[in-house]
Amino acid sequence: MTDATDGPGSFRGLSVSAEGAALYLRPLDPFHDPAGRVGLPLAGGPLRFARVEAILRGRDGVARASGTLAEAEAWGAAEGVAAGLADRLARLTAPRPVPGPADAALPRLMGVVNVTPDSFSDGGDFADPGRAIEHGLALLEEGADILDIGGESTRPGAEPVSPDEEAARVLPVIEALARAGATISIDTRHAVTLRAALDAGATILNDVTALTGDPDSLATAAASGAPVVLMHMQGQPRTMQADPRYDDAPLDVYDFLAARVAACEAAGLPRERLTIDPGIGFGKTAAHNARILRHTALLHGLGCPVLIGVSRKRFIAALSRDEPPKQRLGGSLAAALAAVAQGAQILRVHDVAQTRQALAVWRQCAPYRPENVAIPP
Numbered sequence: 001m002t003d004a005t006d007g008p009g010s011f012r013g014l015s016v017s018a019e020g021a022a023l024y025l026r027p028l029d030p031f032h033d034p035a036g037r038v039g040l041p042l043a044g045g046p047l048r049f050a051r052v053e054a055i056l057r058g059r060d061g062v063a064r065a066s067g068t069l070a071e072a073e074a075w076g077a078a079e080g081v082a083a084g085l086a087d088r089l090a091r092l093t094a095p096r097p098v099p100g101p102a103d104a105a106l107p108r109l110m111g112v113v114n115v116t117p118d119s120f121s122d123g124g125d126f127a128d129p130g131r132a133i134e135h136g137l138a139l140l141e142e143g144a145d146i147l148d149i150g151g152e153s154t155r156p157g158a159e160p161v162s163p164d165e166e167a168a169r170v171l172p173v174i175e176a177l178a179r180a181g182a183t184i185s186i187d188t189r190h191a192v193t194l195r196a197a198l199d200a201g202a203t204i205l206n207d208v209t210a211l212t213g214d215p216d217s218l219a220t221a222a223a224s225g226a227p228v229v230l231m232h233m234q235g236q237p238r239t240m241q242a243d244p245r246y247d248d249a250p251l252d253v254y255d256f257l258a259a260r261v262a263a264c265e266a267a268g269l270p271r272e273r274l275t276i277d278p279g280i281g282f283g284k285t286a287a288h289n290a291r292i293l294r295h296t297a298l299l300h301g302l303g304c305p306v307l308i309g310v311s312r313k314r315f316i317a318a319l320s321r322d323e324p325p326k327q328r329l330g331g332s333l334a335a336a337l338a339a340v341a342q343g344a345q346i347l348r349v350h351d352v353a354q355t356r357q358a359l360a361v362w363r364q365c366a367p368y369r370p371e372n373v374a375i376p377p
């Protein structure tokens, strides 16, 4: 792809002299080009990218520069980091299996079923198993591809729930919805609940602690053969919103998830079974969340599908007019579309029908089709 006349361009000032500097590659301005005429595929999907930002983090801080792929390659060769760059590009572009029904389009919609008395978003609406089952069936009707069933609130300030109590809440709901043909993920940080949920019919594991919350979770998940969602969280739900701090939020989240992917691989849980999630709202300020979402495309560099859960979260109110959870649909859709524009493969949402509608319209109207935009060379 590199042309003899290409130079490092705007990357010229970016020096990798800092010893041990880590290199990150962030695809910029993804666009829709099903014919695949320009650029490289983002995560093997229909979006492509032709520009990247190279980010270097060393002892002295973080340096960034952006340009075309050809300029990045020329810079990489001049700086002696061609191999590292090629490795990151290979991971960014490779196709990857996405959990959920094979025939479901991307992004897949994961509908939230909270069998809890105290969830921040739908506090107690579906704590009764019968109502939770009804709600799950309604979400399927609305077009949910996956139902995410949880029996413990992880909202800021929430008190932990015992695994026994949690299992008693979710198991009848999982059994009924699995019988109805739903693809079910279990949202738990407890290994016993995870195991029992699989026996009851769940086929996907979703752990907000990225399998660190229970010493048995990693081995249980590895042995299960099921796909696993690894989510980033700083601290614990009870205290995580008390002054969260990062050196660089998107890079810190990326490094955490990279380390968890490596730990899973070492435990016999291969990357092909992993989905990663930056954990919007979990130990993050509104500014951290917004910045992490603007860096969604960076996460494809880990070679796993990306799941994003922004639905009704507090940062939406913080960026807007302090609306209560059920009045955050507009902001939830805006944030979800921002992530999908960067190739997010799964959206975890409360409002399935409205998200489906937003995606259908946005797909037809978004200004990133090659016939509508000037594609960078």
Ligand code: HH2
Pocket (backbone or CB within 6 Å): 112, 114, 116, 118, 119, 120, 121, 122, 150, 152, 153, 154, 155, 187, 206, 207, 208, 229, 231, 277, 279, 280, 307, 308, 309, 310, 348
């Ligand atoms: N968010 C919540 C719960 N589980 N799992 C993943 N992978 N990603 C998320 O963003 C995520 C999650 C919180 O939302 P909700 O379930 O509505 O609230 P609560 O934890 O209060 O039940």
